[in-house]
Amino acid sequence: MRIVSIMNQKGGCGKTTTAINLAACLADRGLTVLVVDMDPQAHATLGLSAQQDGAIGCTVHELLLAPADLATKAIRVRNNLDLVASGDELLPLETELATVSDGEERLHECILRTIRTYDFIVVDCPPSFGALTLASLRACDTILIPLEIGFFSLNGVGGFLRAIQRHRPAWLSEKRIRAVATMFDRQTSFAREVHEEVKKFFGEALYSSVIHRNVRLKEATSYGKPVIDYDRKARGSEDYSALAAEVIRDLLPEHAGKALSEQMDVDFKRSAGHGIHGA
Secondary structure, three states: OEEEEEOOOOOOOOHHHHHHHHHHHHHHOOOOEEEEEOOOOOHHHHHOOOOOOOOOOOEHHHHHHOOOOHHHHOEEEEOOEEEEEOOOOHHHHHHHHHHOOOHHHHHHHHHHOOOOOOOEEEEEOOOOOOHHHHHHHHHOOEEEEEEEOOOOHHHHHHHHHHHHHHHOHHHHHHOEEEEEEEEEOOOOHHHHHHHHHHHHHHHHHEEEEEEEOOHHHHHHHHOOOOHHHHOOOOHHHHHHHHHHHHHHHHHOHHHHHHHHHHHHHHHHHHHHHHHHHHO
């Protein structure tokens, strides 16, 4: 099981979009995935339509108050994909977690108590460096940083990594750090220049997959769906599918062959279904 915390203290960098769509694309490849929404804004919960459906009986807030098996409080949002939802009650809890001795351990404790073994747990973190982000950092083995390809990209992430280094240097040394370029506009020379600087900064830690600007991604979120369930042929679907394949090869290489086989089987069945329908 790999635990990936998607974090960046800069808002608007595609963090939640990446959490939702990477998780869905991993699940689409036959892997079991749990999304944990640690952001009080609950955008991942909204983006997976759980809140609109009124299906939430328990949120991550309750689990952080009394650590328990995550799977027992998760809701199924699509095949192979579960969600531990968030809500605005999480906001005051951040202050409480900062004042108790084991606050940063709470999410880690929940994962240790989780009997079901997911292939991936994907944690969507708030755009801040507080107790919820620190708890997510403690719990994960991989930090994935989405980087909007813009002027402030590297400045913001540099400050974020320095803050972790100052506050929890031992944790940082234990984690894999990965990054993915988001909101990329290949048509502008500025975006290409910034992307080259990002490559120099992260080196091999930067995934080669790039998430381009794509209106379908925003539309899918507004409908409470991952983009592959909204428009599988959209550029956003292709980009996140490529990222999922790269993440599997990097973090779960023993599953890469199985995931490819599952994806081919899904694609074949879908194509066959279209063919029958068309006939």
